[in-house]
Structure formats: C-alpha cells, structure tokens
Amino acid sequence: MAKKTTTTPGKLSVYLYIPNIIGYIRIIMNCIAFAQCFSNKWLFSILYFFSFVCDGVDGWCARKFNQDRISTACLLVILSQVYRPGLVFLSLLALDISSHWLQMYSTFLLGKASHKDVKDSSNWLFKAYYGNRMFMAYCCVACEVLYIMLFLIAENQTENLMDVLMTSARQSPVLSFVLALSLFGWAIKQAVNIIQMKTAADMCVLYDINKKQKP
Template sequence: MFEFSFVCDALDGWFTWKFNQVSTIGVVLDMVKDRISTACLLVILSQVYSTFLVGKASHKDVNDSTNWLFKAHYGNKMFMGYCCVACEALYITLFLLQRTRRKI
C-alpha cells in the first residue's frame, strides 16, 4: 500500500508540473502529506512489531487493555468505514477547494 502511495505521489508531481498546476498551498500540502504518511507508516509498523513481541496472533486483536480508539476502529466496522470515508472526503474537499481558489 505504501508503494502505491509513492507511485501516486510521483504521478501527482509529474502531472502538476506538466500541466503547470503548481500552487504554494499545493506544495505545502504535498510536503505535509508526505510527512504524515511516513509518520503513520512508522506508527503502524511499531504497533505490528510490538504485537509480535507480546505474542499476539494479530495486531487487530482487540481486548480490554487496548486503547479506546484502537478498540473502536477494529471493533466496530461502521466506525472503521466512517473513518476511511471521512478521510477520503477530506482529501477530495481539500483538492476541490484548492482547484476553485482564484489566482491572484
């Protein structure tokens, strides 16, 4: 999945420069997105690694000692779906806001 994100980021950069759709907010958001996705990857990998260290079968094993947000995400499919859809809606909204912004 991370590789797919990397390819999409490369294509996004190529199309941005090719069609001259560069903006200051776009450059900043791209850098922020890169840092956030790398940080998220590290958090996920550390969670999976710690799962194996304590002897659990899966990092999705939810029990009483698990963080409440982690429990809500993996224990409730509706909440998990909402999080995924809300994240995509945020990305689309940010993209549309950037596209409709007037050039000064």
C-alpha cells in the same frame, strides 16, 4: 476410511489469488491516476477513490478466501507539494507509517494473530476503532474524501491550507457539511494513530524489559 488429502498451492495460483488480482488492478489504477494528477484532477480523484474502495474489497477477499492482500497508495505526498506548509502532510504520512509499523511489530513480538486484536488495550477510542468495522470504515473513508477534496479545490501549487479550507467552507453549505464530516473522521483517525504508536511503543519496551529480566 479414505484419508483427507491437502494440496499445496503452486506459485502461479498464489499470484492469481483474488486479493492479489485486485491488488494488481489497484497498482495499475494508481499509476494512471498519479500520471494524470495535475492534467486531469477529476480522473485522478475517481481512479484514486476507486483504488481505495478496491483496497477494502481485496481485504474482504483475503479474509473470505484465506489469501494475502497487496496494499496501498497515498495522496499525501502530492498534497505536500500543493499546499503550504507541506510539512503538515508529510508529518501525517510519517505518523501513519510509523504507527502501523510499530503496531505490526508489537503484534509480532506478543504472538498475536492480528494487529487489530486490541482487546487488552485500556484506551476506549482505540478499542472502538478496531472493534467496530463501520466506525473504522467511516474514519478511513473520511480521510480519503478529505484528501481528495483538498486536491480538487486547490487552484494552484502554492495554496495556504487554512485559507483554502475557510474559503471553501464559506462557498457552499453542502461543501461545508462534507468538509466538517470528513474533518471529524480524519481527526479521530489521527488520534487513533497517535494512541496506536504510543501503545505499540510501550509494548515493545515492556517486551525488552521482560526479556532482560529473564535468567
């Protein structure tokens, strides 16, 4: 009986993994988008949202073909320059980065296969978010749609965030509905980020305590 042979992929083939190719396209689109962000808002918004969609596609490809993926770009820094107080958006950025970093680190410490493995969590919202792909997709898309809308409706670079939101909501029932739907998903995602950061930090602390207690 012939033995099964396994081949190790070469360096070039890894660079040409489907998720990585999509990642390269995302980087190019983001570079073009951010270069045009203040001269052509609609072009920026289209390229940015398409890049976000590609982020989901390359994640699917990574799972489908067992290949790693390249991530992501963010609109929050630009919004922090457009709106006052800009610290709101920088704080959201810091929350997102810190919560995901802690979640990845705690996953590594506990030896889990994925940072999305939260079956042992006691928080129902946290488990619902990572346990239901449609629910998580809604929250992520809602965030991106909200940020893109905020960028599009800003008329200058010294906007007051609450004034713009209230004025836009009064202008059109459709716009008001989309804003409300986006804000709801956005709020859930921020709540999950806070829960994730606290849960992951607690896991890291417990890991250190248990490690010190071992002889």
